Structure formats: structure tokens, C-alpha cells
Amino acid sequence: MSAERATAILNAAPRPSIGPHLLSVDDLGPDGIAEVLRVAEAFAEVERRAIPKVPTLRGRVVATLFFEESTRTRLSFETAAKRLSSDVLSFSVSNSSVKKGESLRDTVETIEAMGIDGLIVRHPSSGAPHQVARWADRAHVINAGDGWHEHPTQALLDCFTVRQVLAERAGTEPEGTACFEGLRILILGDVRHSRVARSEILAYSALGARVTLAAPGSLLPPSLEGWPVTVAADLDTALAEADVVSLLRLQAERGSGAFVPSLREYTANWGLTRRRVDLLAERAIVTHPGPMVRGVEISGDVADLPITVATRQVTNGVAIRMAVLFLLLGTDGSIGAGVPESETGGAGTTIGALRG
Ligand code: MLT
Secondary structure: OOOOHHHHHHHOOOOOOOOEOOOOOOHHHHHHHHHHHHHHHHHHHOOOOOOOOOOOOOOEEEEEEOOOOOHHHHHHHHHHHHHHHOOOEEEEHHHHHHHHHHOHHHHHHHHOOOOEEEEEEOOOOOOOHHHHHHHHOOOOOEEEEEOOOOOHHHHHHHHHHHHHHHHHHOOOOOOOOOOOOOEEEEOOOOOOOOOHHHHHHHHHHHOEEEEEEEOOOOHOOOOOOOOOHHHHEHHHHHHHHEEEEEEEEOOOOOOOHHHOOOHHHHHHOOOOOOHHHHOOOOOOOEEEOOOOEOOOOOOOOOOOOOOOOOOHHHHHHHHHHHHHHHHHHHHOOOOOOOOHHHHHHHOOOOOOOOOO
16 A cells, blocks of 8 residues: 555545444444454555654553453554554553452543543453443443453454455455455364454454354354354365464463363364365465464464464554554544654644544
């Protein structure tokens, strides 16, 4: 995408808004997903500039509230918020008053009382960000992963990455969502405990892709009623048919170890080994949300093959999170959006009133 086109997208007004919160991929629907991907493409262009920073959210304050470990998601959100020029507060439970017994509600109300505009929440309990959204008076809440439930921005960046790879191969610009129509997505691994799987199923199927799950019976959800998926009868056949293989980590912190006889057996039956990669079609793309556990769900050499796009997913995560923050917190089509800070003389931009 050219710099002019990126600036035009970011300065367009009025722009379709999403929100007021992003708790589930279902909050977006196909049009919302398409809009996030479109705006993220413009931010990916901003990221390639010498100064990858825009003044769009100057004066806004975003807080990351992580009640669970994270490397890439937290850093990615914080990088995204900083590239939009917002102030960023980082809350981690290990050095907070939660250790002294403060409740989630009191923690949220305390943080909101400081005039926070965006709360990015990760929590081991499914539904915690929904609860936070009910308590929040003014802040937009973004789910950065809740228990086994959802991880919407991960699914969005996975879609973005797949579209980007497909466009590169076709020699075109990544645009629209037609490339997902009929695409065969194979989600392989610990589906039962995976919030990534749930968000991916919603996102890919909303865009018209066909989703198949492959996992030992013990690592499938107890019921798949109402899920727009099929379950692979045979892993080798499913691999041969897949356009995209989304690999999942065994969620040991959610007790998945008890659901498999041994790691060695799991890898032998379900891991993406070199032998299984040879079954894949040449066009296949392998995604992994990270962290990868080499030697368990993916063998070390497969992780380093060009078909495995995990590092590209991390890079794209920043553009996707910039897009989500921008669409939730800065939807007035502000003059200056998309203009590098250096070109505005640091004057920044004024963002209109918050919705909701
Ligand atoms: C998550 O937080 O769910 C990760 O992105 C995926 C994982 O931990 O396996």
C-alpha cells in the first residue's frame, strides 16, 4: 500500500466504528473484521516509515491489565498504543494491590478513576473482560485473552497474515475478504482449552472459510453443537486438504497435560512433524499464535520453515492492535491521523468525545 493511500484511509471521515468494546470476534461481524483488516493495512504502511508513529491518540491513556503471563500480546498492545502516541500504563498483578486482596472490581474502578480511556484486559477466567466492560464507565475494554474463551485480536492478526501471504503469492495488494471464501482452515491441537481456536473459528467462518478441527477426542470441547466446524476423521487427509494449518499449543497451565497419555505420544500422533509437513499442499500456510513449544506441537525444524509464519504474525499483531485501538478510541476522523508526528511538528490532534 502506498503512503498516500494509507493516509487517505486513516484520514477518512466518517469512518465505520466498532465498539464500544472488543470482547469477542462476534462483536465485529464480517464487516467489522473487514474494517479492522483494512485499517490495519494502512497502519502496516505507517510501520514501514522512518518514524513509525502517528499522533492519533495523543492525550489518551491506555492501560494494560494483565492477570496472566504474556510476552507478545502485552508488548504488542503497548507498542501499538505508543505508536498512536497515547500514554500507556502497565498493570501486572504480581506487583499490584491484588496481592493484598483487592478485588477485580475495585482494581478496575481504581484504574478508571485515573481517567483511563482504554483497558486492555487479560484474565485466566473466561468472561472477566465482559465483567470489566460492565463496570467501566468511560473506558473502552479490549479482551486480550480470557481463560478458554476468546482472544479476538489474535484471530484478527491471523486473518490479516493469511490474507497478506495469499496476496503476495498472487502479486496483488491485500484487499477485501474474498480470499477467505471457501478457504480450508485446519485448527490442530488443544482446541478444548484454546481461546485462540474459539476466536479463529468465529473469524474465519464469518469470512466464509471452512474450518476443520483435528485433535485427540480428549482435547476437543465436550460439545461442538452450534460450532461452524467439522472434525477431521483422519489427520493425514485433513493436512493434505488444508490451505491453512493453525497450530495450537498444549495449554499446560489449564491442565491439558492430564488429557494426553504423554507428551511423546501427543507429538507422535498430533504434532506437526517433518513427515506430516510433507503431506501438506505446496500452497499451505502454517500459523502459530505463540509461544511455540518446539518438539511438542511442532518440531523444531518445521518451526523454522518458510511456510511457518509465526514471526510475521507477531509483526502484524502491532498493526492489528493499532487498528483496534484507533477504531475504538479515535473514530472522529481526526485531522493528523496517519501523518507522522515529525510532520505535524508534534502538534498532535484532537479526538472527539467517547461513545458509550
Ligand atoms: C494465548 O494467550 O492464548 C496465546 O496467544 C496462545 C497460547 O498461549 O498458546
